[in-house]
Structures are given as structure tokens and as C-alpha cells.
Amino acid sequence: MEDRWLTWAKQLQAIASTGLSFCKDEFDQERYGEIAHIANSMIAQLGTVPIERIEGLVSDFAKGYATPKVDVRGAVIEKDKILLVRERSDGCWTLPGGFADVGRSAAENVVKEIREEAGIAVSARSLYSVRHKAKQPYEPDARDFYKLFFICERTDLTAPSARGETTDVDFFPADRLPRLSRGRVVESDIEAAFAFQRGSLHTTIFD
Structure with a gap:
């Protein structure tokens, strides 16, 4: 859960952005x-x-009504292991994903992100979690995010490979996760993916 003062400051920032627009x-x-x-x-x-760094993060400031950004992440689970990629930026691991691009659906975006970061083709099967970043134990962020998590399945047998913004890719069991990139993913996101895949979680989690 993010600091209350950070929440209030971000709300003031959004009011100012919309007002100036x-x-x-x-x-x-x-x-x-x-x-x-x-x-x-x-x-x-x-x-x-x-x-100056804070001002640079909000690229759409005063360009319309201020709304949360959208981050998509995909969980590929095979043989009771989950696919993670290592981020070049911090050396830690996460579910592949990133900002949703304009012109694509959320599912199309997560398919694109997994292809770009892990080198495999997948289809998005289920939406298992929708999180408001500020209400979960992620690292604090000056921006406001909705995070969409999908269960995905491979559509071919291409071996995963790191590329672009990632330096490594591998499958991990739930009880032996590497150090996570906590601005992008936390343990509960991965636990929910396994629960949904196994059928013990039947509905989409949301805040």
C-alpha cells in the first residue's frame, strides 16, 4: 500500500493536469x-x-483528462513452473509485460510483450487479476497504474530467449522464485497465477 501523502500528491497532480488541459x-x-x-x-x-525527473515521468501532462496508465503482464505456466524474464534495468525478474500500446487490446498487448521480452508466441487465455498499483506492495511510483495479469499459453515450440529489455529468461517453481523486480510484480501476482491455473482461484481478482 503506497504512502497516503504520495496518493494525495498524485491526486493533486492529476487535478492540475486536467485543469490545465x-x-x-x-x-x-x-x-x-x-x-x-x-x-x-x-x-x-x-x-x-x-x-525534473518527476515532471518528465508524466509524458501526457495537461493533454486531456488525467487517467491511470495500463500495465499488462502475462503468466505462462508449464510443468508447475512459471516463465519469468530478467530486466536489464535492475537485474531482477518479473512476469513479461509492460505499458499497453494504443491501438491494441489488452490481450494483444500482452501477447506482443511476451514475444518481445521472452521470444515466444502465446495466446492470452484468461484475465486472472486487475490490480491498482497504489493499493498493493509494489515499489512506490510517481505515476498511477492499473495492472492487468493474464494467463497465457504457448502456441508453438520455440525456445524462450531474452531480447530487448531483458537479459535472461527461465521457468521457476512457486517455492523457488528469484529476486523480483518489485515495481513490476510481487509474489502475490505469481501465487494468484498458479492458483488460477490449478483451478483453486475461480474468479478474477481485482481491487
Whole structure:
């Protein structure tokens, strides 16, 4: 669960973004700009990072109504082991996935991400979890996310291979997981995938 102050700062940031996008009065624009600066300063202070970095993270600031970003992740389970990829950025492991691209459905996006990060072709079979990142034990993030997790199945026998943003790929049993990239995935996401695959979880988890 993210810090309450971070939640409030992100909400102020979203209000400022939407306000600047739609308001016409120059004084209101100035006020929303001040709110944005205060919100970004709060987030920078909480994360002990430069304010410029916070401002750079929100690429769609003041470009329409502020909404959460969408992250998709795919769980491929074979012989009681789950496919994970090692991220080049932090050297830790995660379910393959990433930002959802415009023009593709969520399922099409997760298929694309698994192909790009693990080198295999899959189909998305079930949506097993929808998480609000701020309400789960992920690493804190200046952005707001909905995280969609799919059970996927391979559609050919191509061997997995790391590529692009990943440096390694392998299958792991539930009781011997490597160090996870906790901004992307946590243990409960993987546990839920195994439970759904085995039939002990019958409905999609959501926040």
C-alpha cells in the first residue's frame, strides 16, 4: 500500500493536469500550474529525487483528462513452473509485460510483450487479476497504474530467449522464485497465477 501523502500528491497532480488541459482563463491556468508544482515537489521530496525527473515521468501532462496508465503482464505456466524474464534495468525478474500500446487490446498487448521480452508466441487465455498499483506492495511510483495479469499459453515450440529489455529468461517453481523486480510484480501476482491455473482461484481478482 503506497504512502497516503504520495496518493494525495498524485491526486493533486492529476487535478492540475486536467485543469490545465481544459481551462481557458489565464489566472486559472496559473493556479493549476502552481498546484502542479506543489504536487511534483511533494512527490520529489517523498522519493528524494529531482523534481525534473518527476515532471518528465508524466509524458501526457495537461493533454486531456488525467487517467491511470495500463500495465499488462502475462503468466505462462508449464510443468508447475512459471516463465519469468530478467530486466536489464535492475537485474531482477518479473512476469513479461509492460505499458499497453494504443491501438491494441489488452490481450494483444500482452501477447506482443511476451514475444518481445521472452521470444515466444502465446495466446492470452484468461484475465486472472486487475490490480491498482497504489493499493498493493509494489515499489512506490510517481505515476498511477492499473495492472492487468493474464494467463497465457504457448502456441508453438520455440525456445524462450531474452531480447530487448531483458537479459535472461527461465521457468521457476512457486517455492523457488528469484529476486523480483518489485515495481513490476510481487509474489502475490505469481501465487494468484498458479492458483488460477490449478483451478483453486475461480474468479478474477481485482481491487
